[in-house]
Amino acid sequence: MGPMLRRFLAGxxxxxxxxxxxxxxxxxVHFFAEGMPAALSDWNVVYVADGRLRxxxxxxxxxxxxxxxxxxxxxxxxxxxxxxxxARYEAQDSFDFPVGTILSKTFYYPLADxxxxxxxxxxxxxxxxxxxxGGGLELDKVRLVETRLLVRRKDGWVALPYVWNAxxxxxxxxxxxxxxxxQLVGPGGKHEQANYAVPDQNQCAGxxxxxxxxxxxxxxxxxxxxxxxxxxxAAGSANQLAHWQQVGYLAGVPASGVxxxxxxxxxxxxxxxxxxxxxxxxxxxxxxxKGAARTSGMWLDAKTxxxxxxxxxxxxxxxxxxxxxxxxxxxxxxxxxxxMTYRLASTDPSVMMPELGRSxxxxxxxxxxxxxxxxxxxxxxxx
Numbered sequence: 001m002g003p004m005l006r007r008f009l010a011g012x013x014x015x016x017x018x019x020x021x022x023x024x025x026x027x028x029v030h031f032f033a034e035g036m037p038a039a040l041s042d043w044n045v046v047y048v049a050d051g052r053l054r055x056x057x058x059x060x061x062x063x064x065x066x067x068x069x070x071x072x073x074x075x076x077x078x079x080x081x082x083x084x085x086x087a088r089y090e091a092q093d094s095f096d097f098p099v100g101t102i103l104s105k106t107f108y109y110p111l112a113d114x115x116x117x118x119x120x121x122x123x124x125x126x127x128x129x130x131x132x133x134g135g136g137l138e139l140d141k142v143r144l145v146e147t148r149l150l151v152r153r154k155d156g157w158v159a160l161p162y163v164w165n166a167x168x169x170x171x172x173x174x175x176x177x178x179x180x181x182x183q184l185v186g187p188g189g190k191h192e193q194a195n196y197a198v199p200d201q202n203q204c205a206g207x208x209x210x211x212x213x214x215x216x217x218x219x220x221x222x223x224x225x226x227x228x229x230x231x232x233x234a235a236g237s238a239n240q241l242a243h244w245q246q247v248g249y250l251a252g253v254p255a256s257g258v259x260x261x262x263x264x265x266x267x268x269x270x271x272x273x274x275x276x277x278x279x280x281x282x283x284x285x286x287x288x289x290k291g292a293a294r295t296s297g298m299w300l301d302a303k304t305x306x307x308x309x310x311x312x313x314x315x316x317x318x319x320x321x322x323x324x325x326x327x328x329x330x331x332x333x334x335x336x337x338x339x340m341t342y343r344l345a346s347t348d349p350s351v352m353m354p355e356l357g358r359s360x361x362x363x364x365x366x367x368x369x370x371x372x373x374x375x376x377x378x379x380x381x382x383x
Contacts, residue, residue: 024049025056029080031100033153040147040162040171045080045104048169052136053106053144056080060249061233062240063129064226066264066277069362071194072184073145076106076130076137077221081249087222089252091259092303094219101152103219108142112185119143119166124184124192126265126364132234139168145180146198147171150219157217161198176200184360195359220285224253225302228260261302264368275372276302278365282354298329311340313381322351333378335370344369 030044037043045059055061059080067075081087082100090096097103109122122143130137137144144164151158162171163178177200184192227240241258244250261277262269279287284301286293291301297317299309308314311329316322316339324342331337343353345366352358 025054029056029059029102031082031102032151036160036173036175038173040149040173043102043149045078045102045149046076046106046136046147048139050135051139052134053139054136055132058083058247059104060244060247061130061132061231062222062227062244063229063231064221064281065229065261066226066274066281067127068221068281068357069365070107070357071182071196071360072124072127072362073107073109073196074125074127074130074142076104076108076132078104079222079249080104084248086249086251087244089224089250089254091224091257093223095222095224095250097152097219097222099152099154103150103222104147105150105221106137106147107145108137109145109182109184111141111143116140116143119168120181121183121185124186129231132232135234143182144168144171145182145196146174146178150217157219159201159217161201163198174198174200192360197356197359199356221281225259225261226281228258229263259302265364271368271372271375275368278368282365286354311338312376313379321348322353324351328381330373330376331381332376333374335373338373341366341370341373 025044025047026041027044030042032043041047044056046053046055048054053076055078059078062077062079064077080102081098085098085100087098087101088096110125111119112121112123120143146164147162149160149162151160161174161177163174163180164171178198180196180198182194182196184194186192224241227244229240230237231240231243233243238246241250241253245253261280262273264274264278266274279300280302284299285291287296287298287300288294288304289299289301291299295317297309298311298314300311304310312332314329315327316329322343323339324346326337326339326342328337329339335341340353343351345361346352347359347361349355
């Protein structure tokens with residue numbers, strides 16, 4: 001081997017080692033059993049390297065069949081558990097996760113075609129799941145807004161909101177929340193301002209306090225019906241529940257009978273199934289037998305089947321201005337006369353539903369619920 005060839009190969013080795021150094025995580029995931037670390041990087045669940053937001057070792061990405069709507073934000077969801085620990089399968093509720101579990105959800109937007117600019121002009125597109133080809137989110141194509149951690153400690157779950165800086169290099173703990181003004185660019189170049197609200201710690205309980213009596217926080221998304229779908233992992237696509245079992249993160253999954261939600265915007269699926277999946281993930285954590293909105297009498301979670309509980313020909317209990325002078329929560333066949341569609345299509349804080357997590361109307365979601373109600377057999381609720 002000549003000197004020139006040796007120098008060439010040595011150069012390639014240096015470049016390869018440098019690339020590995022850039023993408024290697026700066027240490028293992030750090031679970032804090034107490035306290036509130038000031039920086040997201042302290043946890044080392046995700047990290048910035050080589051122009052991407054990357055996942056640390058054994059940090060597993062996942063997605064939901066129908067995601068929660070948050071001002072058109074996209075989400076990168078991850079789970080990490082201590083070595084040798086696994087969650088226990090539950091058929092309807094969130095899985096029973098071990099102490100030491102860290103769930104993360106990074107909210108981000110694709111950047112508009114004009115490039116990064118100030119980073120606040122972003123695309124208004126449906127959340128179709130993260131593209132992790134290449135090892136993580138490409139930071140020159142997305143605007144990171146916040147990363148929320150839900151941490152399972154000995155005394156229960158703790159929610160911690162971290163807001164990303166303008167340089168997209170670090171996220172800092174913002175216990176009091178934050179308001180981020182964004183310009184959403186929709187179809188045809190239409191611009192719409194979104195006053196994206198990062199929740200404070202108390203507001204996190206507004207959704208994750210799924211049991212009004214205990215007031216304890218719990219995960220919402222990691223349920224069998226939401227996860228029973230394919231995900232594009234680095235090594236290829238696989239069913240998420242099967243993959244969780246394979247890596248040791250889930251135990252007790254039955255051989256059959258596992259529920260599965262449809263995708264809310266899958267036009268090939270029945271409208272009823274799409275609407276129920278949408279209402280379940282966006283409303284069912286509050287509007288349920290145990291949730292904060294249980295006193296409304298309208299329960300929208302997946303297991304509720306009673307038509308009156310679902311709002312059909314149901315009188316509101318304490319809606320106040322939220323009725324819009326309409327009489328019934330749902331008047332079958334008449335979406336314009338239904339309180340549900342009125343509230344979903346409002347941005348008035350005293351009227352809109354959900355109360356948290358959005359500042360703009362989810363136009364496509366409202367259209368789905370309108371189609372669902374319009375397709376119901378019309379009846380005179382007053383009889």
